[in-house]
């Protein structure tokens with residue numbers, strides 16, 4: 001990034017100091033999380049300079065609204081490059097097609113997806129609630145000997161990409177269901193060895209429903225947002241209901257607030 005800033009010759013020292021230090025790269029799209037309004041007149045120049053420096057980047061966008069609403073989608077404005085918000089992202093050995101605005105997807109969770117895949121044992125049946133464009137199902141199915149992976153997603157557009165992603169990665173043991181977890185889950189006849197709940201805003205509300213579909217000795221991965229000072233209390237609370245409770249930090253949500261995963265065994 002220092003190199004990038006060094007190439008921005010047309011900016012004053014004051015403007016240079018305002019250039020965001022980082023951006024996310026999803027496929028060929030670079031996304032600035034927050035772009036200072038003071039740089040509005042220079043944003044196209046900054047974006048074009050970035051594309052010259054990193055030819056793999058074909059589009060530069062800025063987030064004008066963070067992940068929000070029931071579908072956890074962001075609002076983006078394109079600054080420069082190709083006008084498409086669709087891209088193909090590669091992580092953990094899988095290819096994922098998506099629209100970066102109509103679907104939730106975070107490259108920052110790729111290590112967490114790898115961590116979960118490493119925990120999966122041969123023959124496991126896995127349920128991924130809130131599966132989005134299916135990054136968890138794809139990474140798990142591609143990198144493990146799981147028997148089957150089932151995903152449930154409410155966002156119709158994300159579900160469509162998810163179906164495409166299963167085909168793109170030639171995965172035969174993944175099935176994806178479109179709809180509300182609250183409605184679909186009670187209708188599922190089978191039980192699972194491992195259930196993931198990657199919806200940190202409100203996953204805890206679905207915990208009792210998920211528990212009904214967990215096999216004896218099964219594992220739940222519950223994602224939450226929490227401050228470090230809350231960790232001890234959270235573990236204490238979950239230890240009342242579960243035999244084993246592990247809390248892992250798996251990213252930052254906002255200053256001081258972590259995205260955490262509670263690995264819970266019954």
Ligand SMILES: C[S@@+](CC[C@H](N)C(=O)[O-])C[C@H]1O[C@@H](n2cnc3c(N)ncnc32)[C@H](O)[C@@H]1O
Nearest residue numbers: 070071104105130131132153154155180181198
């Ligand atoms: C934080 S995103 C995670 C998506 C995906 N697992 C990933 O890691 O990229 C949460 C997802 O849950 C979906 N969602 C929210 N409420 C839902 C519900 N009641 N039933 C099914 N999916 C839901 C949203 O549309 C969104 O795609």
